[in-house]
Amino acid sequence: MADRDPTIDAAGAARCPGATWGDILALDGRPVPPFLAEERYQYLGSDPIPAARYTDMAFQRLENDRMWPNVWQFAARDEDLPEPGDYIVYENAGRSFLVVRQDDGGVKAMHNVCLHRGRKLRTEDGTSDQFQCPFHGFTWAKTGALKEIPCAWDFTHLTQRDMSLPEAEVARWQGYIFLRENAGGPGIEDYLAPLPEFFQRWRHDQCTTAIWVGKVVPANWKVTMEAFMEAWHTIVTHPQLLPFTGDANTSYNIYGDNVNVAYTPFGVMSPHVDPAGKEQQWIVDEFIKYNGRSADNYEDSPYAVTVPDGMSARRALGEAMRRNFVKSFGHPDLHEQATDVEMLDGLVYNVFPHFAPWGGYMPNIVYRWRPGSDPDHCLMEVRILVRVPEGEPMPRGVPMKLLRPDQPWSAAPELGVLGHVFDQDMDNLPYVQDGLKVSKNGEVQLGDYQEIRIRQFHQTLEKYVGAG
Ligand code: FES
Numbered sequence: 001m002a003d004r005d006p007t008i009d010a011a012g013a014a015r016c017p018g019a020t021w022g023d024i025l026a027l028d029g030r031p032v033p034p035f036l037a038e039e040r041y042q043y044l045g046s047d048p049i050p051a052a053r054y055t056d057m058a059f060q061r062l063e064n065d066r067m068w069p070n071v072w073q074f075a076a077r078d079e080d081l082p083e084p085g086d087y088i089v090y091e092n093a094g095r096s097f098l099v100v101r102q103d104d105g106g107v108k109a110m111h112n113v114c115l116h117r118g119r120k121l122r123t124e125d126g127t128s129d130q131f132q133c134p135f136h137g138f139t140w141a142k143t144g145a146l147k148e149i150p151c152a153w154d155f156t157h158l159t160q161r162d163m164s165l166p167e168a169e170v171a172r173w174q175g176y177i178f179l180r181e182n183a184g185g186p187g188i189e190d191y192l193a194p195l196p197e198f199f200q201r202w203r204h205d206q207c208t209t210a211i212w213v214g215k216v217v218p219a220n221w222k223v224t225m226e227a228f229m230e231a232w233h234t235i236v237t238h239p240q241l242l243p244f245t246g247d248a249n250t251s252y253n254i255y256g257d258n259v260n261v262a263y264t265p266f267g268v269m270s271p272h273v274d275p276a277g278k279e280q281q282w283i284v285d286e287f288i289k290y291n292g293r294s295a296d297n298y299e300d301s302p303y304a305v306t307v308p309d310g311m312s313a314r315r316a317l318g319e320a321m322r323r324n325f326v327k328s329f330g331h332p333d334l335h336e337q338a339t340d341v342e343m344l345d346g347l348v349y350n351v352f353p354h355f356a357p358w359g360g361y362m363p364n365i366v367y368r369w370r371p372g373s374d375p376d377h378c379l380m381e382v383r384i385l386v387r388v389p390e391g392e393p394m395p396r397g398v399p400m401k402l403l404r405p406d407q408p409w410s411a412a413p414e415l416g417v418l419g420h421v422f423d424q425d426m427d428n429l430p431y432v433q434d435g436l437k438v439s440k441n442g443e444v445q446l447g448d449y450q451e452i453r454i455r456q457f458h459q460t461l462e463k464y465v466g467a468g
């Protein structure tokens with residue numbers, strides 16, 4: 001018998017040579033919260049994913065019927081609907097909901113369908129104490145209770161029926177509003193675990209939506225989402241980020257069925273860059289040019305960070321960001337505990353199925369993806385949350401700017417150089433979608449380690465819809 005291939009026993013154990021995430025954390029000037037150092041990788045197998053999951057309408061119908069109604073969906077942020085009567089129309093997977101602020105500050109989510117002959121009650125966000133159907137005028141209060149039927153004499157058969165708008169379950173966490181169409185299953189804290197514990201430090205309930213851009217992408221929602229679930233495409237897709245991105249030092253972790261994270265260090269040179277002759281200042285200068293998340297957050301001018309002799313780029317950037325953070329936002333309580341990691345790095349959490357909030361203290365990116373009416377399109381949204389300065393009231397969030405299909409992300413100048421990074425990602429996606437349809441073996445392969453988040457997502461999806 002031939003010797004066993006030693007790599008089989010070690011599946012998932014291999015890592016990029018060079019500094020680990022743990023080595024990078026050890027350089028921090030402050031004690032890093034232990035959960036950020038935790039290794040929570042688990043080998044989940046190496047089987048390919050069927051390409052048809054991304055291209056097949058039958059599979060999308062399975063998702064729509066079996067998955068979406070049974071999961072907590074990120075539907076809105078508190079600042080989208082701050083006042084009683086404010087409502088947003090949240091549509092996904094063929095459903096339409098009115099998410100409505102109530103007089104007591106609570107939120108209800110009601111099916112946005114007239115119980116007379118089925119017209120959608122609202123097609124745009126707004127503010128109102130009631131919802132009158134634009135067809136014949138059936139009217140519901142903002143609580144969902146039926147208020148009026150015009151020509152009620154003709155509907156006496158309805159007087160004994162519950163004609164309230166059917167509701168979805170609603171849950172709230174750190175400013176995020178979630179809905180679940182079918183009642184039952186875990187409460188939001190259990191569903192999100194361990195994020196409620198982790199985000200106690202970062203307090204997204206102190207933040208408001210300052211930037212919100214959406215775009216219909218000509219690719220499946222999972223193709224698009226998965227392009228943001230690993231850092232290792234940086235080497236070819238985003239080469240301008242390599243001078244300050246530890247792409248291959250990224251730590252990938254999974255928690256239960258619903259939560260996973262990639263921790264990508266910034267302010268260190270990629271292991272793919274030849275360090276010969278490169279100074280720490282070069283890392284900082286490239287970071288400031290191309291790291292869109294933070295370019296506005298330096299003291300004085302965006303180009304003012306000078307690395308003192310003997311200091312690392314990471315430490316210099318961390319110090320500069322901490323100083324400016326307190327200057328811009330107050331909250332010295334947070335400043336005192338903020339580590340370089342939490343000021344600087346990409347701490348990108350994904351919650352099944354479509355919600356991805358960044359952790360840390362700097363303006364936080366929050367992604368959401370929703371399927372289109374066919375498997376070949378999706379809506380991708382990027383929000384940037386900023387911390388509301390201490391003592392100031394929470395401002396209403398900005399509305400979504402929906403780009404036209406022909407507009408690149410860089411047509412939204414508020415995204416800064418991030419728009420350019422997203423455009424580089426988009427350059428791949430239509431060709432992935434086209435390629436998957438004609439794939440000769442019908443399979444998608446995943447790296448055991450760097451693509452573990454994608455594998456965990458698919459295994460959870462299978463629990464809802466079957467293998468498809
Ligand atoms: S369809 Fe709504 S009132 Fe007739």
Ligand SMILES: [Fe+2]
Nearest residue numbers: 227237238425
């Ligand atoms: Fe990317």
